[in-house]
Amino acid sequence: MDLTKTTIKGVNxxxxxxxxxxxxxxxSYLARIKKEDKNIHAYLSVMEREALKQxxxxxxxxxxxxxxxxxxxxxxxxxxxxxxxxxxxxxGSKILANYVAPYDATVIxxxxxxxxxxxxxxxxDEFAMGxxxxxxxxxxxxxPRDLERVPGGSSxxxxxxxxxxxxxxxxGSDTGGSxxxxxxFCGVVGLKPTYxxxxxxxxxxxxxxxxxxxxxxxxxxxxQAVFNVIKGKDLRDATSADFPLINIxxxxxxxxxxxxxxxxxxxxxxxxxxxxxxxxxxxxxxQGAKIEEISLPHSEYALACYYIxxxxxxxxxxxxxxxxxxxxxxxxxxxxxxxxxLKSRQNGFGDEVRRRIMLGTYSLSSGYYDAYYLRAxxxxxxxxxxxxxxxxKVDLIMxxxxxxxxxxxxxxxxxxxxxxxxxxxTVPINxxxxxxxxxxxxxxxxxxVGLQIIGPHFSEELIFQAADMxxxxx
Amino acid sequence: MFDVSHIAxxxxxxxxxxxxxxxxxxxxxxxxxxxxxxxxxxxxxxxxAQSTGLHSIWRPDDNIKxxxxxRSKILANAPEVKDxxxxxxxxxx
Numbered sequence: 001m002d003l004t005k006t007t008i009k010g011v012n013x014x015x016x017x018x019x020x021x022x023x024x025x026x027x028s029y030l031a032r033i034k035k036e037d038k039n040i041h042a043y044l045s046v047m048e049r050e051a052l053k054q055x056x057x058x059x060x061x062x063x064x065x066x067x068x069x070x071x072x073x074x075x076x077x078x079x080x081x082x083x084x085x086x087x088x089x090x091x092g093s094k095i096l097a098n099y100v101a102p103y104d105a106t107v108i109x110x111x112x113x114x115x116x117x118x119x120x121x122x123x124x125d126e127f128a129m130g131x132x133x134x135x136x137x138x139x140x141x142x143x144p145r146d147l148e149r150v151p152g153g154s155s156x157x158x159x160x161x162x163x164x165x166x167x168x169x170x171x172g173s174d175t176g177g178s179x180x181x182x183x184x185f186c187g188v189v190g191l192k193p194t195y196x197x198x199x200x201x202x203x204x205x206x207x208x209x210x211x212x213x214x215x216x217x218x219x220x221x222x223x224q225a226v227f228n229v230i231k232g233k234d235l236r237d238a239t240s241a242d243f244p245l246i247n248i249x250x251x252x253x254x255x256x257x258x259x260x261x262x263x264x265x266x267x268x269x270x271x272x273x274x275x276x277x278x279x280x281x282x283x284x285x286x287q288g289a290k291i292e293e294i295s296l297p298h299s300e301y302a303l304a305c306y307y308i309x310x311x312x313x314x315x316x317x318x319x320x321x322x323x324x325x326x327x328x329x330x331x332x333x334x335x336x337x338x339x340x341x342l343k344s345r346q347n348g349f350g351d352e353v354r355r356r357i358m359l360g361t362y363s364l365s366s367g368y369y370d371a372y373y374l375r376a377x378x379x380x381x382x383x384x385x386x387x388x389x390x391x392x393k394v395d396l397i398m399x400x401x402x403x404x405x406x407x408x409x410x411x412x413x414x415x416x417x418x419x420x421x422x423x424x425x426t427v428p429i430n431x432x433x434x435x436x437x438x439x440x441x442x443x444x445x446x447x448x449v450g451l452q453i454i455g456p457h458f459s460e461e462l463i464f465q466a467a468d469m470x471x472x473x474x
Numbered sequence: 475m476f477d478v479s480h481i482a483x484x485x486x487x488x489x490x491x492x493x494x495x496x497x498x499x500x501x502x503x504x505x506x507x508x509x510x511x512x513x514x515x516x517x518x519x520x521x522x523a524q525s526t527g528l529h530s531i532w533r534p535d536d537n538i539k540x541x542x543x544x545r546s547k548i549l550a551n552a553p554e555v556k557d558x559x560x561x562x563x564x565x566x567x
Contacts, residue, residue, distance in 0.1 A: 359504060378519045
């Protein structure tokens with residue numbers, strides 16, 4: 001029996017009804033990975049023994065008549081920048097090719113207690129820097145919908161694994177669009193939660209003022225189920241926060257006010273993509289939602305702003321990979337301490353990582369700090385204010401996810417600036433720290449197109465409600 | 475304008491001679507793109523470093539336990555270890 005088409009809810013009900021065991025479903029996924037993943041390369045490592053052991057624990061619980069947790073028995077993929085104790089964790093980088101995680105990330109600990117089964121670690125752009133997964137030191141992941149195309153990035157392995165039925169759901173991380181753009185390219189659901197809604201303890205830091213962990217799933221209900229397990233304040237991540245007591249809860253269909261920012265429907269977008277996004281929005285309008293045009297005037301500066309702030313934080317965060325504490329190292333070679341730093345980092349880091357470290361170092365260097373870093377932080381304030389003003393008028397904002405569908409492998413890799421433009425509609429959301437969900441809303445030439453639903457801080461519940469409504473209408 | 479050798483040294487990144495021209499060209503293009511920020515009027519605007527308004531977050535220092543077992547897992551990842559410590563090259567003569 002092929003059990004690899006199921007959702008979290010389907011697994012849960014099937015286990016309760018004893019239609020299949022956790023062992024059977026885990027074996028189905030492991031077999032599928034063995035068969036399919038040589039073409040797709042969504043996984044960097046597969047945790048066969050660990051997964052079967054987790055499955056056996058769940059089957060034992062069922063046999064003992066104990067209650068099942070919400071995610072019990074649903075096998076998942078974890079982006080390889082999130083630590084699972086005792087497993088390799090490479091972040092797609094040669095510098096960490098042999099690094100073994102000494103502890104569980106908080107999200108892993110939470111998934112474990114909800115009964116999760118970990119199938120393996122998903123491929124990604126090196127240290128989450130990229131929009132195509134072509135920057136992985138261990139080879140590109142292919143888009144399951146068209147093997148000549150990229151799955152998007154940086155969580156390309158996670159999105160491809162979900163789309164190819166090589167897992168029920170996956171975790172990714174999103175600093176400027178790294179969950180949402182691949183979710184859109186592969187035709188799955190992805191959520192970038194509110195900044196601080198999910199603990200980052202045990203995830204390799206890229207840009208700390210922007211990074212968030214979130215789920216990639218086959219439908220909206222699964223996305224909500226995973227999010228509800230991983231969210232919440234954690235003493236080990238000082239930026240994490242509990243949801244405020246005054247919650248932005250659900251709304252009636254006819255009360256819903258939706259803003260369409262004119263800057264996201266203008267130049268550079270593929271007209272076929274725009275048409276699909278607009279037609280999804282028209283469906284909720286027909287149900288009584290009020291749609292109005294709004295403006296986020298500073299969005300056009302968000303990408304430039306992002307490349308200063310993100311790169312500056314990258315240059316600080318990646319200073320820890322110095323060849324001394326862990327990773328590929330020149331420590332055993334002749335030479336002084338400086339030469340070990342230089343050689344270890346030269347040998348261990350790929351081109352995009354080195355570009356961003358240098359860009360960030362430059363932005364923070366003496367004489368340039370005010371003109372670059374400080375100015376970008378001020379522009380960030382303007383971008384954030386745009387969103388605040390918009391949310392005084394509307395409940396949610398809806399936009400495209402990326403200007404085009406998935407592009408061809410090799411098409412943009414030689415031109416960094418063109419590659420960066422594929423994140424133009426996702427980056428402003430991280431700047432403002434607001435949550436955004438991406439869901440499939442149709443296809444252009446057999447390639448998926450995504451719709452992005454953005455809400456104010458901590459409005460995930462309302463976003464899920466709207467997404468669920470649209471999912472049923474499409 | 476973009477002195478790759480100087481910046482690479484500040485960043486503790488080794489670069490091969492033939493890579494320098496390539497990185498200088500690419501970083502020049504990125505900086506050209508970033509120049510756009512000069513158009514924004516930021517007079518009187520404060521900087522944002524934290525987007526959800528948290529500040530001064532404290533936790534008790536005794537909340538997180540440290541174990542011998544964790545220490546050995548961490549040391550197992552270090553390239554050179556001596557007597558339970560990570561070994562570093564001499565920095566003082």
